[in-house]
Structures are given as structure tokens and as C-alpha cells.
Amino acid sequence: MGEFKMKDQIILGIETSCDETAVAVVKNGRDIIANVVASQIESHKRFGGVVPEIASRHHVEEITFVIEEALRQAGIEYSNIDAIAVTEGPGLVGALLIGVNAAKALSFAHNIPLIGVHHISGHIYANRLVTELKFPLIALVVSGGHTELVYMKEHASFEVIGETRDDAAGEAYDKVARTLSMPYPGGPHIDRLAHEGEPVIKLPRSWLEEGSYDFSFSGLKSAVINTLHNAEQRGEQINPADLAASFQESVIEVLVGKTLRAAREYDVKQVLLAGGVAANKGLRSALTDAFADIPAVELIIPPLYLCTDNAAMIAAVGSVLYEKGKRSDLALNANPGLEM
Amino acid sequence: MKVLAIDTSNYVMGIALIEEGKVLGEYITNLQKNHSVRVMPCIEALLNECSVKPTELDKIVVAKGPGSYTGVRIGVTIAKTLAWTLKIPLAGVSSLETLAANGRFFNGLISPLFDARRGQVYTGLYEFRDGVLRSVREDQNILLSDWAQSLKDLAKPVLFLGNDVPIHQDTVNDILGDASVFGSISMYNPRPSELAFLGLSKPDEDIHTFVPNYIRLAEAESKWLEQQNNSL
Ligand SMILES: [Zn+2]
Numbered sequence: 001m002g003e004f005k006m007k008d009q010i011i012l013g014i015e016t017s018c019d020e021t022a023v024a025v026v027k028n029g030r031d032i033i034a035n036v037v038a039s040q041i042e043s044h045k046r047f048g049g050v051v052p053e054i055a056s057r058h059h060v061e062e063i064t065f066v067i068e069e070a071l072r073q074a075g076i077e078y079s080n081i082d083a084i085a086v087t088e089g090p091g092l093v094g095a096l097l098i099g100v101n102a103a104k105a106l107s108f109a110h111n112i113p114l115i116g117v118h119h120i121s122g123h124i125y126a127n128r129l130v131t132e133l134k135f136p137l138i139a140l141v142v143s144g145g146h147t148e149l150v151y152m153k154e155h156a157s158f159e160v161i162g163e164t165r166d167d168a169a170g171e172a173y174d175k176v177a178r179t180l181s182m183p184y185p186g187g188p189h190i191d192r193l194a195h196e197g198e199p200v201i202k203l204p205r206s207w208l209e210e211g212s213y214d215f216s217f218s219g220l221k222s223a224v225i226n227t228l229h230n231a232e233q234r235g236e237q238i239n240p241a242d243l244a245a246s247f248q249e250s251v252i253e254v255l256v257g258k259t260l261r262a263a264r265e266y267d268v269k270q271v272l273l274a275g276g277v278a279a280n281k282g283l284r285s286a287l288t289d290a291f292a293d294i295p296a297v298e299l300i301i302p303p304l305y306l307c308t309d310n311a312a313m314i315a316a317v318g319s320v321l322y323e324k325g326k327r328s329d330l331a332l333n334a335n336p337g338l339e340m
Numbered sequence: 341m342k343v344l345a346i347d348t349s350n351y352v353m354g355i356a357l358i359e360e361g362k363v364l365g366e367y368i369t370n371l372q373k374n375h376s377v378r379v380m381p382c383i384e385a386l387l388n389e390c391s392v393k394p395t396e397l398d399k400i401v402v403a404k405g406p407g408s409y410t411g412v413r414i415g416v417t418i419a420k421t422l423a424w425t426l427k428i429p430l431a432g433v434s435s436l437e438t439l440a441a442n443g444r445f446f447n448g449l450i451s452p453l454f455d456a457r458r459g460q461v462y463t464g465l466y467e468f469r470d471g472v473l474r475s476v477r478e479d480q481n482i483l484l485s486d487w488a489q490s491l492k493d494l495a496k497p498v499l500f501l502g503n504d505v506p507i508h509q510d511t512v513n514d515i516l517g518d519a520s521v522f523g524s525i526s527m528y529n530p531r532p533s534e535l536a537f538l539g540l541s542k543p544d545e546d547i548h549t550f551v552p553n554y555i556r557l558a559e560a561e562s563k564w565l566e567q568q569n570n571s572l
Contacts, residue, residue, distance in 0.1 A: 068424070
């Protein structure tokens with residue numbers, strides 16, 4: 001038998017679906033060897049939210065800088081790269097287009113395989129940069145645009161068992177924050193404020209029909225606005241910290257409750273937290289408490305820098321898709337409504 | 341020296357490959373189709389057909405706008421990524437200048453234009469002097485009627501070029517009368533080979549910081565600036 005030499009698998013990841021221009025290099029699907037994120041948040045703050053056209057313009061300004069920095073940090077040559085994984089959707093179409101076209105240009109110039117990746121599968125695979133995944137598992141994905149429960153029976157197999165019927169959890173956070181006159185992005189402000197108050201204000205819990213894993217947050221958001229409005233009309237003062245705490249408690253109770261039930265019903269080995277709202281301290285501690293009683297289920301919560309948008313998570317998915325033989329061609333397009 | 345030129349700034353998609361004194365290949369369509377899907381396969385096909393590898397390219401030239409924001413960005417992103425990763429120079433050329441090049445043998449001024457909706461156009465004023473295309477008035481976003489009025493004062497024949505000329509032909513005629521000249525339809529697509537040759541005489545861009553010339557601010561930004569000025 002001839003000499004067999006193990007070769008490391010190297011994936012370059014590119015992510016531009018919203019307001020972060022991100023490029024990363026991941027080795028063997030697990031080890032981050034470069035992870036560069038250029039955030040535009042300061043530029044969007046003055047508009048009170050991400051402006052798609054501005055985001056697209058910033059991505060063009062940043063893209064080659066960020067790729068160069070990632071390659072420099074990783075200290076690799078193009079010949080070391082097995083594949084380029086890029087977010088093809090969902091997201092802002094104009095923003096996605098920059099990453100997709102830069103990835104295609106690189107793929108063409110150096111004849112490197114190209115793989116289109118679903119952004120949310122990236123958030124889920126951020127967990128694989130923390131620890132090896134064990135199947136079956138349930139992932140709770142909560143971000144500005146998504147609230148989903150995803151069942152995975154094996155690598156790269158994603159079954160959405162529950163999703164939001166109206167607002168995403170992160171959207172509800174931002175809207176409630178705006179109602180309380182807090183600056184964009186509102187999520188972290190509500191989270192912080194909630195810890196200063198008590199959940200003494202009665203707000204609804206949206207469990208939806210029996211057995212459903214779907215979510216709905218627009219009713220809760222309206223209840224918060226009505227509570228403020230009614231108090232104003234009666235000339236009463238509402239403590240914003242108490243309102244934030246009550247709102248946060250309602251959101252978290254439903255998120256954690258449904259995740260727990262799914263974990264039991266699907267008899268999973270792991271529960272993963274994913275998406276930008278995973279940075280929420282209230283959610284982290286509630287999940288940790290809930291699963292403390294179920295030692296058979298391993299709860300994984302990625303560090304903050306892997307919860308927000310980054311390209312290491314895209315490369316991590318790219319790694320398993322590459323092994324499974326998935327390839328995209330140079331006609332790869334941005335797909336803002338891409339299904340999982 | 342092999343130069344690849346890319347223009348996706350409007351509906352017209354143009355890709356050209358030139359070499360010293362020779363256009364090796366040129367591909368132009370005028371279709372309302374998705375540039376993002378078609379450009380890279382088209383570049384690949386053209387280079388294959390010409391037996392040129394990407395690593396054999398010596399320069400990239402791109403139409404930098406004005407035009408459709410998304411369209412221009414696709415071309416610029418591909419161009420700057422290719423130039424940066426292949427370690428070759430990048431040149432940017434005005435999309436209007438590229439179109440103006442079709443008026444090479446016209447003895448007068450050339451006004452290439454793209455429709456910008458609500459009576460507005462992107463246009464500029466160009467002129468061939470000693471066989472070299474020169475800018476007479478810089479690219480701008482202006483009401484077509486205001487533009488035509490301002491040309492009237494020059495008392496020179498003006499050639500209008502571009503696929504959007506028919507939208508504005510009547511207004512131009514009303515204001516400029518005999519001074520207005522219109523190209524033929526076959527002169528209305530900007531040609532990527534012209535883009536490539538124009539790019540040869542342009543300075544090398546700083547690739548990382550190279551961005552499209554949108555001419556206009558993003559809507560949210562101009563509104564924001566307006567608010568800032570009002571509150572002063
Ligand atoms: Zn995300």
C-alpha cells in the first residue's frame with residue numbers, strides 16, 4: 001500500500017447578506033484560521049435601520065479589502081483552497097450580489113470550486129465551530145429576519161419544523177425598542193433594560209394552536225404598543241424597564257417552551273442556538289436553565305462573535321456541502337427568498 | 341497585452357477581449373435579463389473561445405457608471421475582484437463615454453444618454469478632437485429639457501446616442517430643432533471593445549477603494565443630509 005497523506009480541507013467563506021462584509025477561512029469544517037468582519041452598523045445608525053442601497057455600496061467598498069485581510073491572516077495560497085462558499089440567500093438582494101459576484105470572480109480566476117450556501121444553515125453551523133454536531137438535533141434560529149426551529153437528522157439536512165407567521169423575534173425587538181424611543185439596533189437595548197426591570201406587566205403568550213412549532217410576535221408587539229398608549233391616555237407612567245422585562249419574558253417563554261417540546265418529541269442529542277438574537281443574555285440564561293434538568297440533551301450556545309453574521313459559519317456549511325459533492329456554477333445568482 | 345472589458349451598467353451587457361491592435365472577441369446583448377447570472381458564464385465562454393486563460397489577462401477595464409445602481413455594481417465587483425486577485429491593473433471608464441465613442445466620425449458634440457425616469461437623464465457632453473474622445477461637460481443627472489436648453493446656447497450640432505434616445509427624441513427636437521442629430525439604432529448599444537480601448541489610456545485605479553460613479557447619492561442619504569441642513 002502506498003503512502004497515504006491526509007490533506008487538510010480548506011474552505012474560503014464569503015458573506016454579504018445584510019450589513020456585514022465578511023470573509024473567513026475554515027480548516028476541516030471546524031477550525032477557524034481567519035475570520036474578518038467589516039461591520040457597517042455605524043453608517044446605518046443615522047437612518048434607524050439598514051438601508052439596502054447604502055449596504056450594497058459599502059459592500060463594494062469593502063469586499064476586496066476583507067478578502068485580502070482574511071487570506072493574509074490565514075497565510076494560505078489559492079492553491080490551498082478546496083472550495084469557495086458564499087451566501088446566496090436569503091438576505092438583501094443588492095448586498096448578496098456583491099458577495100456572490102466576488103466569489104464567482106475568484107472561483108473563475110483560480111479555478112476553485114464554488115458552493116452557494118443558505119445563510120440560516122450558516123447560523124446553525126456556527127455551532128460546529130464550537131463543538132462537533134451530534135444528530136439528531138434541533139436548532140433554534142432567532143435573528144432580525146428569522147425565527148425558526150430546524151430539525152437535522154444528519155449533516156446538511158435541514159427540516160424547518162416551525163417558523164414565524166409574521167414578525168421575526170428580532171424584528172419585534174427592534175419595533176418595541178423604537179416604541180420606547182431607543183436607538184437602532186434596539187435588541188441589545190431591550191435586553192439590557194429588561195435586566196433592570198421586573199416582568200410585572202401582563203402581556204400575551206402566543207402559543208398558537210396545540211402542537212404547533214410556529215411562532216407569532218406581531219400580537220405581542222401590538223400589546224406592548226397598546227399598553228403604552230392606554231397608560232398615556234390614563235395619565236399613568238409605565239416603567240420602561242418593567243415593560244422591556246415583560247416583553248422579553250413573553251418572547252423567551254415561547255421560544256424556550258417550543259424548543260424544549262421539540263427537543264423531547266424528536267428525542268435529540270443536541271439543541272443549538274443560532275442567529276443574531278442568540279446574543280440576547282435573557283434568552284441564553286433561560287435556555288441554559290431549561291436544559292439544565294435534561295442532561296441527555298447537550299445545549300450549545302455559540303460565543304457572541306459567532307452568533308452575529310460572519311463568514312466562518314458560511315465556510316463551515318461549505319465544508320460539509322463540499323464533502324457531499326455540492327457545486328455551484330458561474331451562473332450562481334443571489335436569491336433573496338432562498339428556501340432552506 | 342490582453343485586456344478584458346466589462347460593461348453591465350444598463351440593460352446592455354458587453355464583454356470584450358482585445359489585444360494589441362486587435363479585437364479578439366466581443367459579446368453584446370440588449371436584453372432585460374439578469375446580469376448577475378449571465379456575466380461570469382459569458383466571460384468564461386469568451387475567454388475559452390479565444391483560448392485565453394484568466395491568468396493570461398493583463399488588464400481589466402470596467403464601465404463604472406452611471407447607470408442602474410445594481411447593474412454597475414455587478415460589473416465593478418467582478419472587475420475589481422478579478423484585477424485584485426490576478427494582480428493586474430484596473431481601469432474605470434464612464435459608461436456614457438463608452439457610448440459616446442460610437443459617434444467617432446461625427447463632426448460636432450456628442451450627448452450619450454441613459455433614461456433616469458421622471459424626465460431625467462444621465463448624460464454628458466463629449467467631442468472627438470484629433471481622433472481622441474474628450475469630455476466637454478461632465479457626466480450628470482439632469483432634466484432632459486434643461487439639458488437640451490443648455491445645449492441650444494452652444495449653437496453646434498449635437499449627436500444623441502443611446503437606446504433610451506427614442507423616449508426623449510421629441511423633446512430634444514422641439515428644443516434644439518435642426519441642431520439635434522440622432523444616431524441609428526445600430527449605434528445605440530455601447531460597445532465593450534470601445535470600452536477596452538478607452539481603458540488603455542486611463543490611469544490605473546486603486547483597486548481596493550474603486551467604486552462605481554453613481555452620480556446620485558442613495559435616496560436615504562440625500563434625505564438625511566437634507567434633514568441635517570434643515571436643523572442647522
Ligand atoms: Zn444572519
